[in-house]
Amino acid sequence: MISMMKAIRKLGDKDSRRLISPIVLSVFDSLLNSCMYGVMLFVLLDLAQGQFQTENLKGYVLVLVTVFLLRCIVQAISFTQAQCLGPDISYRLRITLGNHIRSLNLGYFNKNSIGKLSGTLLTDVNDFETIVTHCLCDFIKVISFTALSMIAAVLINWKFGLAIALLVLIAFPFLRLSGKVSERNYEKLRNANHNVVSRIVEYISGIKTFHLYTLIGSRFRRLDDALQNLRRESIRTEISILPAALSFSSITAMIVPVALILGTWFLTAQHMNAASFLLFVLLAISISSMMTVLSSLYPQVRSISRAADNILSVLGEKPLPYEAEKPDFKNYEISFHDVSFGYTKESSVLHNLSFTARPGTTTALIGPxxxxxxxxxxxxxRFWDVTEGSITICYEDIRKIMPDTLAHQMAIVFQDVYLLQDTVINNIKIGNPSATKEEIVAAAKAAHCHDFIMEMENGYDTMIGEGGSTLSGGEKQRISIARALLRNAPIVLLDETTSSLDADNEKEIQHAFDHLMKGKTVLVIAHRLKTIINADNILVLDKGHIRESGTHDELMHRNGWYAHMIEEQRKAEQWSVQN
Ligand SMILES: Nc1ncnc2c1ncn2[C@@H]1O[C@H](COP(=O)(O)OP(=O)(O)OP(=O)(O)O)[C@@H](O)[C@H]1O
Structure with missing residues (x-):
């Protein structure tokens, strides 16, 4: 309970203060509930002492109706407050998680699957919301009402109160055990769920490949296995909790018979009057029914608080550090200083690279x-941080620059273009959200995509399928170039792959690239001979080393690896022309 409250305070942040009112109202509701029993006690006492009068009954009924109405109002307010707070907390948590995930090193995504991350953003946040909106207030109501009933039982007859407290104490370890089992299973069930989400994403993203290899439907073993595993874990979760939960229920179910036996005994021995006897039975029934609610609520609260731990563990991941908010860039010279890097600690991908890409020049990266x-x-x-050495922009180590500021200095066009399921205009606007329609059209024209956009059904307002599924490879790439042009960033990082395009498309894209690169610090993964030959500096890479560097003429003169590669490419081009 304490750890759950701590988690709510941490995750709910300022919003958690809004929980005080529904919690206080829940305790008040329990008090009112106890009042109803108190009124019943007076009725029973009157009956037992033969002082029952119809006039008194009217007063009791009035009090009961007033308390009942008051309870309705209190419950409505507390329920509404908790219900409104839940979505607010979920919304803020998802935004916080989204921003936090964005600030992490990409290595985090290598270690954590899509299923796991989407599970945290969706399921864990949903479960946490359930604690806030449903479980917490119910839990507090059950605990406070049980405590008040116990106190009343002890005050009326301490032996009777003690007997009930003893039964609850004997049953309590089973309740804890059911909570522990449920918490442990939650983790397994959650992992099984995440695995299913990952497999479904994989299945849908790779549907073409799976179709081709007739791996669809039940023949896609990976999805089938994940679904089977989820089914198994769900059944196991339900069954494994049963022994502890049943033991708790069975022991607490004895509260009423014990009350009846003890009450009859006390009554016969004249330690108790008939009114007290009836009241005890009533108290025993209410405590017993509270225990039934607790037996299903407690494991739920325990397992759901695991969701809070999972959210906290994602938020506990350290984001990329930085020092300067907005460094004073005088130019956009990019330098690598003895940079080594490996995606894992065990293997290194880049070895002691040093080079400088000057403003207004193009550096071509080539290699197998x-x-x-x-x-x-x-x-x-800065999708990753270097393992050794440093990368600077205008002599400033990029690790010191705020990631958002760094991102603003760059326009990136990669091979795998990602387009949102949104209109064409909104997809281009990502490059600069404050751009006007005229600026967007100008960028689209420069990227050679205006014409095909105008041929679409609704022009710039045409919806694009998820991931750009309704566009050709060349069209997608040109839209991503328009996006980059709109950003008008001083640094351009480009992957020039045009191999999957026809000659017309390739020409169009080349024109678009030319526009994008003009006057910028450009690093291009070059595939076209023209780009390579025209580059101001060519870096020839092999197994993470720079084998050669220089201009085309310098490298040809050296007659090394580069000259050999150019010769091979020329031969290949002649071969394709002759055929
Ligand atoms: N996210 C990653 N996690 C682990 N290893 C990776 C990752 N990305 C790339 N690698 C490995 O790093 C090495 C360099 O990959 P990189 O993608 O930089 O090569 P490349 O020259 O761009 O290749 P290509 O021309 O085929 O795109 C490869 O051995 C690759 O397997």
């Missing part, structure tokens, strides 16, 4: 697949 070209670009964008 896996030589580290994309990794260099990712390090400049």
């Amino acid at each position: 697949s896996g030589s580290g070209k994309t990794t260099i670009i990712s390090l400049i964008a």
Whole structure:
């Protein structure tokens, strides 16, 4: 309970103060509930002492109706307050989580699956909201009403009160055990759920491949296994809690028979009058029914507070550190100083790289697949931090620059273009949310996508399918170039892959790239001979080392790896022309 309250304070932040009122109202509701029993006691006493009068009954009924109405109002207010608070907390938590996840090193996403992260953002936050909106107030009501009933029982007849307290104490370890089992299973069930989400995302994203290899439906074993596992874990969760929960229920179910036996005994021995006897039975019934509610509520609260732990563990991940909010960039020169990097501690992908990309120049990165070209670009964008050495922009270590400020200095066009399920205009606007329609159209024209956009059904207001599924590869790439052009950032990081495009599309994209690169500090993963030859500096990479660097003429003159590669590419181009 204490750890749950701590988690609510931490995660609910300022909003958690809004919980004080529903909690206080829940305790007040329990007091009012106890009052109803108190009124019944007076009625029973009157009856037992033969002083029952119809006039008195009217007074009792009036008090009962007033207390009942008051309870309705208190419950309505407390319920509404808790219900309104839940979505507010969920909303703020999801925004906080989203911002926090964005600030993490990309290595975090290698270690944590989509299923796990979406599970935290959706399921864990939902479960946490359930604690706040439903469980917490109910839990407090049950505990406070049980405590008040126990006190009343002890005050009326301490032996009787003690007997009930003893039964509750004997049953309590089973309640704790059911909570522990439920908490442990929650983790397993959650992992099974995350696995299913990951497999479903994989299934939908790779549906074309799975279709091709006839791996759809039940033949897609990975999804099938994940679903089977979820079914197994769900059944196991339900069953494993049963022994402890049943033991608790069975012991607390004895409260009423024990009250009857003890009451009859006290009555016969004249230690108690008939009114007290009836009241005890009433108290025993209410405590017993509270215990039934507690037996289902407690494991739920315990398991759901695991959700809070999961959210806290994501928020506990350290974001990328930085020092300067807005460094004073005098130019946009990018320098690598003895940079080494590995995605894992065990293996290194880049080894002691040093080079400088000057403002207004183009640096072409070339080399075989896996030589580290994309990794260099990712390090400049600070998707990852270097393992050794440093990367500077205008002599400022990028690790000291606030990630958002750094991102604003860059326009990036990667091979895998991601478009949102939104209108064309909103997809381009991502580059600069405050851009006007005229600026967007100008960027689209410069990126050579205005014409095909105008041919679409609703022009710039046409909806694009998720991930850009309704567009061709070339169209997607040109929209992403328009986005980058709109950003008008001083640094341009480019992956020039155009291999999947036809000649017309390739020409259009090349024009778009030319616009994008004009006057900027450009690093391009170059695939086209023209880009390579025209680059101001060419870095020839091999297995994470810079084998050669210089202009085209310098490297040709050296007659090394680069000259050999150019010769091979020329031969290939001639071969394709002749055929
Ligand atoms: N996210 C990642 N986690 C672990 N290893 C990675 C990751 N991304 C790339 N690598 C590894 O790092 C090495 C360099 O990859 P990188 O993508 O930088 O090469 P590249 O030269 O851009 O290749 P290509 O031309 O095929 O795109 C490769 O061995 C690759 O397997």
